[in-house]
Amino acid sequence: MTSPLSSVTKLVIFDLDNCLAAAREVGDELFKEGFQAIRRENHGTLGEQELQEAFSDCWRHPLDWVAERHGFSEKMLKAGWTAFSQMEVRHRMSGYGDLPELLKLVQHRALVTSGFRRLQESKIRALDLAHYLHELHVDAIDEPDRIGKKGWFQRILTNHRIEPGEAMVVGDSAASEIAAGNALGIPTVQILRSGVPRSDTARHHITTLAELPGLVK
Numbered sequence: 352m353t354s355p356l357s358s359v360t361k362l363v364i365f366d367l368d369n370c371l372a373a374a375r376e377v378g379d380e381l382f383k384e385g386f387q388a389i390r391r392e393n394h395g396t397l398g399e400q401e402l403q404e405a406f407s408d409c410w411r412h413p414l415d416w417v418a419e420r421h422g423f424s425e426k427m428l429k430a431g432w433t434a435f436s437q438m439e440v441r442h443r444m445s446g447y448g449d450l451p452e453l454l455k456l457v458q459h460r461a462l463v464t465s466g467f468r469r470l471q472e473s474k475i476r477a478l479d480l481a482h483y484l485h486e487l488h489v490d491a492i493d494e495p496d497r498i499g500k501k502g503w504f505q506r507i508l509t510n511h512r513i514e515p516g517e518a519m520v521v522g523d524s525a526a527s528e529i530a531a532g533n534a535l536g537i538p539t540v541q542i543l544r545s546g547v548p549r550s551d552t553a554r555h556h557i558t559t560l561a562e563l564p565g566l567v568k
């Protein structure tokens with residue numbers, strides 16, 4: 352697995368959920384409160400089956416996306432939004448067990464994760480990501496003037512004065528970081544963790560972080 356650009360890779364940008372750690376590692380218990388808040392405002396808007404499908408999507412997609420996709424009422428989204436924006440993980444997390452592989456990379460390493468600020472920051476602490484990455488950014492969906500992953504990637508390239516071809520994006524989501532990386536001309540790597548549907552829009556595919564040093568050498 353070699354790339355003509357790999358010898359010049361200077362910086363690698365990582366996603367968090369379902370890339371460095373399973374979204375479900377926070378524990379089903381944590382999201383329960385959010386699901387209950389949405390359910391309380393349902394009033395028959397969605398059937399039980401539809402609600403379950405929407406809740407299941409909450410583990411892989413942002414809440415606003417889920418609400419739009421499944422036809423939440425405004426009140427359902429608002430109730431869920433309020434609950435999710437206050438959540439935080441209070442226990443230690445370990446990720447998929449391969450975080451130490453990141454330390455073998457000589458490249459500068461950045462994290463860009465989308466979601467509610469408090470929850471994402473609590474996961475960053477629970478995983479001790481400051482030990483494995485040089486810079487950590489939350490693309491907060493609950494704050495104004497959001498620039499999105501593409502905006503963050505561009506900002507990071509600009510800050511380090513490096514070309515898109517000198518960077519690499521690693522993540523699970525075709526719709527999120529893989530699309531943003533492709534749009535900017537940054538080589539993309541899809542990490543096929545359990546349950547992640549393969550997308551041919553990514554340039555490379557790996558199953559564990561242990562494959563990265565070989566890819567960017």
Ligand SMILES: [Mg+2]
Pocket residue numbers: 366367368369370522523524
């Ligand atoms: Mg992800």
